[in-house]
Amino acid sequence: MSPRQKVLIVDDEPDIRELLEITLGRMKLDTFSARNLGEAQALLGRETFDLCLTDMRLPDGTGLELVQHIQQRYPQVPVAMITAYGSLETAINALKAGAFDFLTKPVDLARLRELVTSALRLPAPGGAGTAIDRRLLGDSLPMRSLRKQIDKLARSQAPVYISGESGSGKELVARLIHEQGPRANRPFVPVNCGAIPSELMESEFFGHRKGSFSGAIEDKPGLFQAAHGGTLFLDEVADLPLAMQVKLLRAIQEKAVRSVGGQQEIVVDVRILCATHKDLDAEVSAERFRQDLYYRLNVIELRVPPLRERRDDIETLASHVLKRLAAGTGHPATKLHPQALEALKGYRFPGNVRELENMLERAHTLCENKQIEAGDLRLAEGNCAAETGVPDLTRIDNLEDYLENVERKLILQALEETRWNRTAAAQRLNLSFRSMRYRLKKLGLD
Template identity: 40%
Template structure:
C-alpha cells in the first residue's frame, strides 16, 4: 500500500480577496495554505511563495529581495493590471520571481504555475548552501578540506605559533580566522596585517606604533598592530615580504614578549598568539638571504598547508553556489544556479587564482547573467562547445606540431635546407614534401 504524499506548503504574503478565493481549489490538489504579512514571512517555512506585489513593495524593494533571497524557494508575484504598467516592474519581476499572475486569477493556470514552481524549488534546493556566518566557514567536503578542518580543531586550542602555507587565493586568512575563533582567545581581538601591502617606511610604525613627535608628521601617539592585538591573535599575512630589518625586530618581540614604540624607551608587555602566512618558499628565501632562519623557526612551530582548488575535487559546485548567494546581496540580483555547460567549464578550468578567482568569476557572472542561470561565458570561461572546438582531434594536434617544427627549423636554417632536413631527422625529399603539404615557402 502506498503511503500518502505529504501536503505541500504554500505561503501567501499580504493576501487579497482574490487570493482567498483560490484556497478551496489549491487545498483540493494537495496544498496546505498559510498566509502572513511581509515582515513575518520568514517565520513561516514554505515550499512555494505567492506574494501580492503592490506599489509600496516596488518603491521599497529591499524587503521583498531579502525575503526571496533568504527563503530559498521560488516565488510567484500577483499584480493588478495597473501595477503591471508601473515603470521598471517588468525588470523587477523577471529578476526576482519565478512567474507572475495578473488579477483576476485564472485558477487552473495558477495551479499549474505553483506546481512548476514547486518542482523548480526542489531542483534548485539540491546542494544549496546556507550562507549564514559564511566568513567563519571552511566550506567543502573534499578530503583536503575535511582533513584541514580536523587539523585546525587540534591546533586552535594551543598557544603555539602557526605558519600557514599555500598558493595565493587558497584561504590562508580564513584558516587564521578559524584558528582564532576556535581558540581560548576568541573574545579578544583578531588583528591582521599584510606585510606586503604596507610601504616599507611605514611598516615599523604600523607594527610597533610610535610616540608623539617620533618623526615628522607624528602628531600624536599611535598604537601599533601588535599592541592592538594584546590578549588576542596577530595574523602576519605574506610574512615573506617583511624587510630584513623588521624581521629582526619581530624576532626580538617573539623572544621577549615586549615591544617598544618608535621614539619610545619603555618596554611594553604584549600577550598575543602569532599566526603567519606565506605563498613563497621560505626555505629558498633563507638560502638567498632574504629571510632570517631564526625567525623561520620561531614562526614554524606548527604548520598548516592549504590545498589549491584544483585538488579539492567535488567542492567546486558547492563553493560556486555559496558565492552566488553571498554576492547576490552585493549585486542586488537574485542568487542564480549554474548551467550544465558552466559547471563543465568550471570543471575543466585550472583555477590558478584558486578560491579567490572562483569568487571573482561568480561575482562577475551574477552581474552579466541574462537568463535564470549563470552560463560559462558569464564566468569568462570557454563553453563546452568552444572548448571542444579549441581542443581538436589528435590529428589536428599532430598537424599543428608538424607545421610548427617546420617553421622553427626554417627560422634557423632557411639558407640551407639540407641542414634543416637533417635537424628534423628526415630526408631532403621528405622535407620538401612536408613543405608542400603545409604550404610553406
C-alpha cells in the same frame, strides 16, 4: 555552586610544586600534585582534570611523554610545559606534540596566571566543528582534514605558519583558529606585510611617540599593542625586509616591544599566526628570510589546499556564491548550467577560491535568463586541466617557441602543485634535479 576546576601539577621539586599550588589555590582552583611520570599517569586514571602543568625533566621520564600520553587518552585536558630558561627547542617540541603552551623557569607568576586563565577557557575538542563547517565550505578529503587540524590548533598557543597559494583562503583559516580558541573575545589583527612601506614598518608594528620623527604629531600604538591578548596575523610574511625581520624576532622572543622614540619596553601577549604564498624554505635558502625567525614562526605548518586539489567542492562553493549574490535582491539565485559546472571542474584556478568568486560574480551580472552558460564564464585559455587533442598547426608559427611554451607551462604546473619545491617538481616530471635546474635556467624561471 559549581564545582571548582582541577589542575594536575607534575614536578619533582617540592618548592616548585608548593609555589604552583599556592598560586592556583588563590585562583580558586583545586590542585593535585605528582612527583613523577608514574604518579601523574595514575592520577589521570582516577581523576578528571581541566589542566595539567608539567616539568620537562622528571625522574622516570619526560614531560614530553606525559604530553603524548594525555593527547592519546585525555585529549580534552590542555597541557602546559615548564622548561628551563633558554630551552627553546624543548618548548617547540612540546608544542608540536600537542602542548597548549609553555613556561620557563623561574616561573613568572603573572604569566602563569594568564596561561592558566586562557587554558581553562578552551572549548571542548570538536566543539568548534559546526562553526568551522559553516565558514569553510566543502566536504572533500583535503577540507575535512583541514577542519580537523584547525580544531586541534585552536586548542594550542603554538605559532602556526599557514602555507598556500594566493586566493586559497589563508586569512579565513587564521580567523577560524583565532575564533575557536581561548583568545576569541580578544582582537584578531591581520596585517599585509607586503603593503607597508619599509620606512614605516617599525612604527606600524611597534608604535611611535609624539615627535619621534617628522609627521609624528601624536602617540600612536602599534599592531602588537592593538593585538594584545589576542592574535596577530602576519600575511605575506616573506615580504618583510631583513632589517624588520630582526626586530620582529626580538619582539616575539622577548614578548615585549619598544615604540619608536620610546624609552620603556611594553609587555605584549599575542599569538602569532603567519602566512605567505611563497616557499619559505626556498626564501631561507636564498637568504632572503632569516632562519632563526623561520623556526620561531614555523612551529607548526598548516597547508591550505588549492582549489584544483578539491574539485569535488566546486559545486558547493559555486552554489554558495550564487546564493550570496542573490541575497537581498528578492530574486532566486542564478542557476549554473551543467556544462558550465563541468567547465569549472576542468579549470585549473590559478587564483583559487577568490578567482572562482570573481568569475561567478561577473558571469552572474552578464548572463541571460538567470542561468550561467559555459561561455559566460570566460575561462582563460591554457588553464583548463582537461585540455586534450592535437594542437592546431595553423596557429603554430615557430615550433621551437611552441614547445618551449608547453615545457614552461608543465614545469610551472609541477612547481605550483609542489609549492615550488624544485626537487619534488623534478620527481613529478620524471626529471633529474640537474636536468630540472638546467630547464629552469633556460626558460628564465630560476
